[in-house]
Amino acid sequence: MTDAAQFPGAARDVLTFRLGGEVLAVAATQLREVLEPAPVTRVPGAPAFSAGLINVRGAVVPLADLRVPLRMRHTPPGPDARILVLDLPLAGQQAIVGIHADAVHEVTRIGPADLEDIPTVGTRWPPRFVAAIGRWGGHFVTLPDLPAIFADFLSGQSGRSHLPGPTAAGQQDLEIS
Template sequence: MSAGETMTGMNALTIRLQDEMFALEATHVREILDPVPITRVPNAGDFVGGLINVRGSVVPLADLRVSFGMQRPPADADTRIVVMEIDLDGEPLVAGILADKVYDVTDITAASIEDAPKVGMRWPAEYVRGIGRRGEDFVIIPDMNRIIRAEGDRNSSLASTERTDR
C-alpha cells in the first residue's frame, strides 16, 4: 500500500521514537525484545548500522530515527527492539526496529486516519503513509516498505562510494 491510497483501519503496535508516537502494522510484528548486543556493520550507514541475533538468525537492526532525522540517544530502560517481517517485493525481510518505548496494541479506525500533509510536516512526507489519531495524540504511520527500499539503496550507494574512493 502506498501513500496515495486511502488507508483502511489497522491493528497497530504503537511505539515511541523520541517525542513522537508511531504505529506499526501489528500483524507484521513477530516479537518484541529487550535490548541485545548489537554488532556494528562498518561502512553500512546509520539506518542499518547493526546486526542482532534473533533466535539463531542474523537480523538487521533498522533505526527509524535516522530516516526521520531525529536525535539518537543511547539505549535506556525503555528501549526495545520490535522484530518485524516486512514483505519487500514478494520476499519476506525480517528486520529489527529500534523503539525508544513500546506502548500497546490498538485499533486505529479508518475514519481517524488522514493523509500525510504534503507541506508543513517535519518529516519526509514520502515516508509517512498517514497520520492517525489516538485520543488526543497523533500517531505517525510510517511507510516501512518505502523507507527500507530507500534507505537500503542509499546504504548500497554509500558503501559503493566508500569502496571506489581511493
C-alpha cells in the first residue's frame, strides 16, 4: 500500500508510541483505547506473533506483538508498557486486537509534508509492512501497515490446524504416555 493511498493528502491524527527502541504510530481512527498491562492468557500452540489473549471489557481479544513481523528485539516490559486496543479488519471482518507498546507518547498530527518516501533499501523492515514514514519531533516515526501485517500472518496461518507438531515447534508430536 502506498502512503498516498492511506494518507491521501490530508493531515492525520496518529498516536505515537515506542516499541523495540523505535517510534511507531497508528492512526487515531484505528485506536479504541490504551490499557495498562493486563493479565495475558497464553494460547498453547499459537505462534509468537499472537501468543496471548486479554480481557477488554468483557470481550476476549487477541494480543499481537508487532516486534515479531517487524523483526525488532524483544525487551522485557518496563513500567511504561501499555496495550493499544485497535479496530482492524481481520479476514474480511472488523475485529478488535491488542498490540504491545513499550511506552505511549502522544496523539499528534502528521501532515503530508511530514511524510517521507519509504526508502527501498536500508530499512530493516519488510517494506510491505510499512505504510508510511514521517517525522515527529526530531524522530522518524514509522506507520506500520497493520492490515497488511495481519493479513500476511493469517494467510500463513491457513495451513495450520493443530498444535505444534514435529515440524512446527521441533517437538515430539503428542502421544499417549
